[in-house]
Amino acid sequence: MAKHILIKPIISEKSELLSEKLNQYSFVVDSSANKLEIKKAVEAMYSVSVNAVNTIIMPSKAKNRNTRSGLLKGRKSAYKKAMVTLSDGETIDFFGEL
Numbered sequence: 001m002a003k004h005i006l007i008k009p010i011i012s013e014k015s016e017l018l019s020e021k022l023n024q025y026s027f028v029v030d031s032s033a034n035k036l037e038i039k040k041a042v043e044a045m046y047s048v049s050v051n052a053v054n055t056i057i058m059p060s061k062a063k064n065r066n067t068r069s070g071l072l073k074g075r076k077s078a079y080k081k082a083m084v085t086l087s088d089g090e091t092i093d094f095f096g097e098l
Contacts, residue, residue, distance in 0.1 A: 005033045005041040009094050010081065023086045031057070031080045038082045046092045052085040 009015075010026035018024040029038055035053040042050050060078040064071055086092070 003045075005030050005037055006045060007079075009092075011094065018083070019091075023088065023090070025084050025086065025092050027082045027084065029055070029080050029082045031078075033080070033082075035082075038084070042084050048090045048092060049087045050084055051087055054083040054085075056081045056083070 007028040007030065010028060012026075015026040018026070025042075027038075027042070033041075035055060038053050038055070039050045042048065042053075057080050058078060061076045063074050063076055065074070066072075
């Protein structure tokens with residue numbers, strides 16, 4: 001069940017800063033999932049305790065690309081993002097041992 005709710009973690013400079021300073025982790029989640037389902041999925045998959053879940057629906061964006069044959073127009077689809085705050089002293093290691 002947790003695999004269907006949590007699609008992938010968001011790994012960027014901003015999310016790494018949030019995880020170091022505020023103990024918050026970002027995930028792309030299923031658009032129909034609510035905060036309780038996201039909390040249970042994170043706790044089940046990573047065996048941590050979650051203090052808070054904030055959700056954001058990121059809107060779609062129009063993208064243009066120049067090619068030899070001309071301008072290609074497309075869209076980047078919308079998605080739901082969850083910011084999960086963990087209890088003090090707990091972390092999630094996405095990379096394992098590299």
